[in-house]
Amino acid sequence: MYIIRDEREKHMKKLPSGDYEIPLIIMDRTFHHNGELFYPPQPDDLQENWPNPSIRPVFNGETNVVNGKIWPYLQVEPQKYRFRILNAANTRGYQLYLNSGQSFYQIGSDGGLMRKTVKLDNLAVEPAERVDMIIDFSRHEGQTITLKNDLGPNADPDDDTDDVMQFRVNLPLSSEDKSRIPRILARIxxxxxxxxxxxxxxxxxxxxxxxxxxxxxxxxxxxxxxxxxxxxxxxxxxxxxxxxxxxxxxxxxxxxxxxxxxxxxxxx
CATH class of the missing domain: 2.60.40.420 (Cupredoxins -  blue copper proteins)
Known part of the structure; x- marks a missing residue:
């Protein structure tokens, strides 16, 4: 993932940064029993010399993958983290929320930083959409928090692919968290x-x-x-x-x- 910062963001020193700014590339995939990727053919009745696999109008995988790993976990400190999220799925939209019930803070979208920070309990992210958000783990030391999806294929909330990844708040605080969640972000x-x-x-x-x-x-x-x-x-x-x-x-x-x-x- 390429991250481009404008001059205003470069001067915003209080946002979580360094080890506390992490890209999350989310997608759904299906695998064969031997671990190889499965992708159904299109058209279903393949003819000789036609490409296989090929593009499909719709594909929903059986497994969520983050940064190339199936249902991964991330060990974090009890402090604020900034996550650059990309929905890299073919078709699936995500309605993201935390099973701890805590809110998070959106600070950016496809075009960069927003005008103001928005506090949210859930967030819709469609294919190819990007989101910039901050999660504060400071009050959740020792807990395991799951990032979940409340929107299955065709907007089916009962779809099984509801778990996206875990945050395990089990690392000691390395230093005082001096990062902040600003109210005003950019002049638009x-x-x-x-x-x-x-x-x-x-x-x-x-x-x-x-x-x-x-x-x-x-x-x-x-x-x-x-x-x-x-x-x-x-x-x-x-x-x-x-x-x-x-x-x-x-x-x-x-x-x-x-x-x-x-x-x-x-x-x-």
Missing amino acids: PSLNENNIQCIRNLKLVGSTDNLGRPLLLLDNKEWMAPVTETPELGSTEIWSFINVTNFAHPIHIHLIQFQVLDRQAIRP
Whole structure:
């Protein structure tokens, strides 16, 4: 995982850092009995010279994996830790919470630090989404805390893959915890809707390729098509995404934060 910090974050010395800032890459996988990865073919009736395994419209594994390990544990000190979380699953969304009942603090999202810290009891993380959060273990010395998932495939809360990983608060405090959970994080200016240089309407479309595999298109263009959206540096634009597929499609735009003006359902 690459971690990029802007100048403001570099000067925020009170956030947990060093050994107390840890990336967590979460995904779900299925394994054969011999430990090899299992991935079902698509299409189901494979023809000669077709790629196998290949992409599927939906895949939900039987096991949660964090940083390449099945249901791992992390030994921690009774102090604050910062976790950089990435949902690297193919399809599965996670509704994360701690079985200790304690809250945690979200400080960042896909675009970096948020304007203010948000205290949460649970947090939804969709595929490819990133979350920056702080958990305070200072009042849980000697305890084992499980990070759990309350959202199975197709939003089924009774799915068996509810355990994600453990935090074992069994390490001695190496030094005084001087880290803090700041209330104000970043200066994100409000965008002026009266100063719009361009309005873009972008349609998310689903199709299939010549092998019958799912194909997601943006305005009927494939990923490798020439670039069509070229905003000018310093400009303000309105982007309207219309999702006419059967798939949820979380949106993030690299390197910037954006403001949601409206969200509404459309008739199928």
